[in-house]
Amino acid sequence: MNIKDKPILKIENISKTFQNGTQALQNIDFEIFKNDFILIAGSNGSGKTALMNIIANLEKPSTGKIINNAKDFNINPHIGFIFQDADSQILGETPEEDILFGLKNLNYKKEKIKEITNNVLKFCELENKKHFPARLMSGGEKRRLAIASMLALDCEILIFDEPFANLDWKGVKLVTSLLKKLKEEGKTILILTHEVEKVLALTNRVIVIKNGRLILDDSTNEIIKLEKSKWKELELHYPLTEYKTLDDLIW
């Protein structure tokens, strides 16, 4: 097998039934290749976060498994997860402290730690917040800090759950410009969201889940040809919408 044909991450036949009997995921099966930028779209309750938690090993699947082949590509197998709730992910009192928290077990020299911290804060446009109380940062800044902390750990595979949740227009623009830079750096990226239009242009592939089942998996070039009525069936907002009249603003 050519290494190029080998997936970096394999989501193999994952099903998840919670203790109360809710079947959140059914036979989810797909492969992620190096440098993929994949959107996993689905309406509220479709199973996106359940899937993220299984990939992050926070939850065990009822059946199926996650296969991580990153080592075969000589890249860091440690996946960077950016959760929807940034507060739960930020452990330090300040951005600097939060990044140091992640680096502390890596036995790097002081100088290297300083260099990494400054680099990732700059990349995420947080250099002027280095010593700012993290709890006072805006939602967008907190999300960017979560990304900076993952980049400090040299994560090559990054998974984002609802990265646009609760962000204003400027916040969304900052996150999308960051995602674009990460893509240009050659990271492998998976975005789970219902906000298709905010990220579709960066993707090469789209997977749609509905009621815990994978119902569509195709290239972005094909997905963009879908009729408006098909998007409705997928329970997703048509991404090429144009607003021309007041009535158009009512979804």
Ligand SMILES: Nc1ncnc2c1ncn2[C@@H]1O[C@H](COP(=O)(O)OP(=O)(O)O)[C@@H](O)[C@H]1O
């Ligand atoms: N711990 C849990 N126990 C029972 N049901 C759950 C639990 N977590 C999520 N669910 C259910 O699983 C389904 C998928 O949820 P989730 O993955 O959070 O959806 P999404 O992230 O796509 O909005 C929903 O029906 C949700 O209510």
Ligand SMILES: [Mg+2]
């Ligand atoms: Mg969710």
